[in-house]
Amino acid sequence: MDKLDYMSITIPNYPYTFNFENSLAYSDTVIRITNHYPYCFCYCFFYVVLTFAGKYFMSSRPKFELRGMLVLWNALLAMFSIFGFLRMGSELYHVLSHYGFQHSICISYITYDPVMAFWSLLFILSKIVEFGDTAFIVLRKQPLQFLHWYHHITVLLYAWLCFIEDAPHSRWHCVINYFVHSWMYSYYALKAMRFSLPRWFAMSITMLQTLQMVWGCFTAIMAYNYITNNQIDCHVKSHNAKICLLLYFSYFVLFSRFFKQAYLSNNCRKIKESSKHAQD
Numbered sequence: 317m318d319k320l321d322y323m324s325i326t327i328p329n330y331p332y333t334f335n336f337e338n339s340l341a342y343s344d345t346v347i348r349i350t351n352h353y354p355y356c357f358c359y360c361f362f363y364v365v366l367t368f369a370g371k372y373f374m375s376s377r378p379k380f381e382l383r384g385m386l387v388l389w390n391a392l393l394a395m396f397s398i399f400g401f402l403r404m405g406s407e408l409y410h411v412l413s414h415y416g417f418q419h420s421i422c423i424s425y426i427t428y429d430p431v432m433a434f435w436s437l438l439f440i441l442s443k444i445v446e447f448g449d450t451a452f453i454v455l456r457k458q459p460l461q462f463l464h465w466y467h468h469i470t471v472l473l474y475a476w477l478c479f480i481e482d483a484p485h486s487r488w489h490c491v492i493n494y495f496v497h498s499w500m501y502s503y504y505a506l507k508a509m510r511f512s513l514p515r516w517f518a519m520s521i522t523m524l525q526t527l528q529m530v531w532g533c534f535t536a537i538m539a540y541n542y543i544t545n546n547q548i549d550c551h552v553k554s555h556n557a558k559i560c561l562l563l564y565f566s567y568f569v570l571f572s573r574f575f576k577q578a579y580l581s582n583n584c585r586k587i588k589e590s591s592k593h594a595q596d
Contacts, residue, residue, distance in 0.1 A: 327429040328410035330403075337403075337434040342427060345437060350480045360469045363447050367465055370454040379457035386452055386508040394501035396442065401494035403435045408491045421539050422550035424484040432487075439490045440479050443472040463570040470563055483556050485535045492531060496524050519579050526571040532564030 407429060411420045426432045447468060453460050478486035500521050506513060540557040542550040 326410075326414065327425060328406045328431075330406060330431055333431055337431045340430055340434045340437065342430070342433045345433070346480065346482075349437075349440070349476065353476055353480060356473055356476050359444060359447075360472065363450070363469065364465065367450050367454060367460070370451070371460060374454055374457055380455045382452060382456060383508055386456075387505055389448065389452070390501045390505035390508060393442075393446070394498060394505055396438075397494050397497035397501060400435050400439060400442075401491060401498055403431055404439075404487065404491045404494060407432045408487055411487070418542065418548050418550075419484075420487065421485045421535060422542050422548055422552060424482045424487070424551060426482060436479060436486075436490060439494070440472075440475045443468070443475050461574070463574055466570070467567060470566075474559060474563055477556065477559070481553055481556055483552055484550075485539045485552055485557075485560070488535050489532060492528050496521070496528050499524065519575075522571065522575050522578065526568065526575055529564050529568035529571055533561055533568060536561035536564060 407425070408420060411423075411425070415423070426436060450460070450465060450468065452458075453464070475486070475489070477483075478489070503513065503517060503521055536557050539550065539552040540554065540561070542548055543552060543554055543557065
């Protein structure tokens with residue numbers, strides 16, 4: 317097994333780091349996040365209860381328009397995702413160019429990189445904030461799909477677990493998710509502003525989401541392969557890789573099914589493009 321020397325690790329040469337990025341006490345934050353993890357299950361429980369209670373409540377009431385709030389909500393999340401992609405994408409590029417793919421799967425440098433730590437923390441916290449996507453669906457009486465709320469719940473729980481365990485392969489999940497959400501929330505913001513966008517735009521976003529799930533499965537398989545074959549000193553826990561593969565494969569099946577129904581089926585019903593069909 318190849319052992320890696322952490323003392324030789326370098327972090328990206330960021331053109332600029334913000335004070336709020338450098339102020340994060342990573343070790344203390346991990347302790348707090350770990351202690352808070354059980355509450356995530358409570359958040360998910362109340363999220364489901366409020367979602368379906370709200371859906372029942374709205375069934376006999378007129379829908380809310382909320383167009384202005386929807387524009388602001390999606391625009392803010394789009395900007396957040398763009399910044400997150402640029403910051404964490406720099407770290408991923410640095411690791412790939414200096415150490416290679418195996419390191420990107422098996423070795424985390426988050427302890428030495430405050431920028432990476434800060435935006436990883438914001439990533440998992442944003443999964444709670446994104447529960448708000450469902451509120452717009454319920455209040456505007458749009459179709460609520462299993463894919464939507466299942467994805468919201470499981471992503472929150474798994475992302476939180478990865479932060480606690482410092483799972484190195486999760487850097488891929490964060491970067492790609494930030495990237496996909498940059499496009500997705502920008503699309504939703506433009507639609508809320510009544511811009512006329514071609515159908516292929518929505519189709520390409522769903523394709524990106526589906527490809528994201530394929531890559532998530534690949535990272536899980538590679539991580540488990542490195543662990544079991546002892547090819548390198550891989551710091552991904554075996555149970556984490558298994559959970560990752562299970563979740564991302566389920567996402568792949570659901571997104572593929574949605575893609576087929578929305579864009580490929582000859583007799584499928586028209587699905588409104590403004591619907592929040594998935595928030596990866």
